[in-house]
Structures are given as C-alpha cells and as structure tokens.
Amino acid sequence: MHFQQKVPNCTKDKAKNPLSVCSILQNDKPVITCPVRFREEWLITEDAASFFFDNDIRWSSLTEVRLNGAAGKSAGNIAIVLVAYDNDGKVTDFGALEIQAVYISGNIRDPFEFYMNDTKSRAFMDWTNQPNYPRPDFLSSSRKRLAPQLLFKGGILHSWRKKIGVAINKCFFDTLPVLKKVDKKDADIAWFIYDLDPVSDGISERDQLVKTDVVYTEFEPALLTITTAIPGSIENFIRLLQEKLDEHLETPPINKTLDKPF
Numbered sequence: 090m091h092f093q094q095k096v097p098n099c100t101k102d103k104a105k106n107p108l109s110v111c112s113i114l115q116n117d118k119p120v121i122t123c124p125v126r127f128r129e130e131w132l133i134t135e136d137a138a139s140f141f142f143d144n145d146i147r148w149s150s151l152t153e154v155r156l157n158g159a160a161g162k163s164a165g166n167i168a169i170v171l172v173a174y175d176n177d178g179k180v181t182d183f184g185a186l187e188i189q190a191v192y193i194s195g196n197i198r199d200p201f202e203f204y205m206n207d208t209k210s211r212a213f214m215d216w217t218n219q220p221n222y223p224r225p226d227f228l229s230s231s232r233k234r235l236a237p238q239l240l241f242k243g244g245i246l247h248s249w250r251k252k253i254g255v256a257i258n259k260c261f262f263d264t265l266p267v268l269k270k271v272d273k274k275d276a277d278i279a280w281f282i283y284d285l286d287p288v289s290d291g292i293s294e295r296d297q298l299v300k301t302d303v304v305y306t307e308f309e310p311a312l313l314t315i316t317t318a319i320p321g322s323i324e325n326f327i328r329l330l331q332e333k334l335d336e337h338l339e340t341p342p343i344n345k346t347l348d349k350p351f
Contacts, residue, residue: 110201112285112296113193113223119285119296120225121258122197124168124188129298133186133281134171136300137254140279141171141184148173156242164241185246186254187238191261192230195223227264235265236316239308247277247308259284259301266314268306276305 111123127133134150142148154170157163173182200216200223216222235255246253259282268280281303285296 110197113197113225115225115260118260120191120260121283121285122191122193122225124190126190127188127256127283127298132298132300133188133254133256133283134169136281136303137169137184137186137256137279138171140254140273140276140303141252142173142182146173146182147175156245158241158245164245165238167242184252184254185242186256187242189230189235189238189255189257189261191258192226192234193223194226194229196221197223225260227261230261231265231315236312239312239315243278243308243312252276253278253308254281255279256281256283258282262304266317266319268304268314269310271305271307273305275307277308278306278311280304280306 111126112119112121114120121127131150138146138148148171151170151172152168153166155163155166167185168188169186171184171186172180175181199221200214200219203216204211204214239253243253255278257280262280262282273279282301283298284301286299287294288297289295
C-alpha cells in the first residue's frame with residue numbers, strides 16, 4: 090500500500106530494491122518503523138492544523154523543510170511544516186510537525202527476502218529463533234532520534250514561539266517517561282498518538298492508521314523529562330565497583346622476563 094511519498098514507489102532502505110516493510114509485529118501488535126507510514130490519508134496534518142491554527146484559517150503543508158540556526162548551519166529538516174496564509178497567499182503563521190517512527194535492532198531484510206522468494210509456503214514461517222531477529226529499539230529511538238529532534242530543531246522553533254506537533258506510535262509513546270500535561274491553550278507541543286488497527290472490506294484485512302489520543306505539554310518540561318535519565322540504585326553501582334575492585338586487587342601483576350635485555 091502506498092502512503093504518499095514524493096515518488097510513486099517505496100524507497101525505504103534502497104531505491105532500486107526497496108524493503109517495503111513499514112511496520113513490524115511485537116507481541117502481536119504492529120510497530121511503525123517508517124515515518125512515511127504516518128502519512129495515510131494525511132490525518133496527521135489535519136490533526137496538527139487543529140492545534141496550530143483556528144478553524145477558519147487557510148493552510149497548506151510543505152514537506153522536508155530545511156531549518157537553519159543563527160550561523161547558517163542546518164539543524165536538520167522539518168518533516169512537515171503547516172503554513173497559514175491570507176487571501177493574497179502571504180504566509181501569516183506556521184507550525185512544525187515531526188514524525189517519530191521506531192528504530193529496528195537486528196536485520197529485517199533477511200526474513201523479508203526469504204518470505205518473498207516463496208510467499209505461499211512461507212506465509213506462516215517462524216523467524217524468531219534466527220540470528221538478528223528484528224525487534225523495535227524504543228530506547229535508541231528516544232535517545233538518538235526524538236531527544237535530539239526536540240533539542241535542536243525544537244529549540245529553534247520554541248525560541249520563535251511556534252507550536253510543535255509530534256506524530257508518534259502509541260507503543261513508542263508508552264515507553265517514554267510520564268509527561269506533565271497542560272491544557273491545549275497553554276501547550277507548546279501536541280503529542281498526536283496513533284496506532285494501527287485492523288479493518289476489513291469483506292475480502293481482505295489491513296491495518297489502518299487511527300489517532301488514539303492527544304497529549305498537550307509545555308516545551309521545556311517535556312524536553313527535561315525525556316532527556317533526564319532515571320537513576321538506578323547507587324547501592325547496586327557501589328556493589329559493582331566493589332566487585333571489580335576486589336577482582337583487580339586479587340589479580341597478580343603480569344611480569345615478563347626479557348631474555349638477553351642487552
């Protein structure tokens with residue numbers, strides 16, 4: 090199924106030999122691993138517009154808009170910018186919508202190509218015991234993707250007093266620390282939470298993108314919550330240090346004798 094890319098065909102992983110896998114299953118629930126998957130019917134832009142603008146505002150959406158800092162150095166591209174305009178087509182306001190898919194650990198191309206080589210007999214294959222079985226990596230997705238996005242691009246947008254929307258999969262959002270909620274009118278960020286629900290047309294079944302919730306937060310408290318590590322037990326860390334120190338002290342030094350040193 091095509092989800093509104095710039096080009097007609099999927100380009101995930103490779104343009105000439107695309108992976109064509111935009112979600113994987115974990116505990117029998119689909120996890121969105123490609124940001125393009127969020128573009129189904131462009132629900133995300135309609136939802137974001139309801140946060141950015143009043144109901145009677147004319148707006149349009151632009152994709153992959155470059156954002157520069159003060160020195161002209163790029164802070165990255167904004168996935169989607171919603172632009173409000175007047176009767177003359179002049180920009181009057183804008184808001185930024187970021188899309189947060191989930192990284193994968195392991196290898197997903199191997200099972201995909203294995204299945205595609207014989208789809209009929211391998212429709213119910215079990216790949217769970219194979220090396221590099223693919224799994225969603227929620228921790229890397231938040232530390233390496235979501236947090237830097239908010240820190241750099243979000244920091245610039247917040248300094249301009251522009252609203253930010255984040256489209257995110259429910260299973261990913263559920264792994265984040267609990268964010269302090271505020272009223273919509275006081276929010277800097279709207280977290281649009283989506284899931285994939287099965288729908289049937291009587292012939293076949295597919296997963297459909299649906300919004301399950303919206304969480305409104307202020308910018309700085311949300312960024313601090315996401316980027317602050319939850320401390321473990323200091324007693325456990327001291328115990329580990331003691332074990333390593335004991336091992337170090339009990340290990341005799343390695344003395345090598347050189348034959349004929351001169």
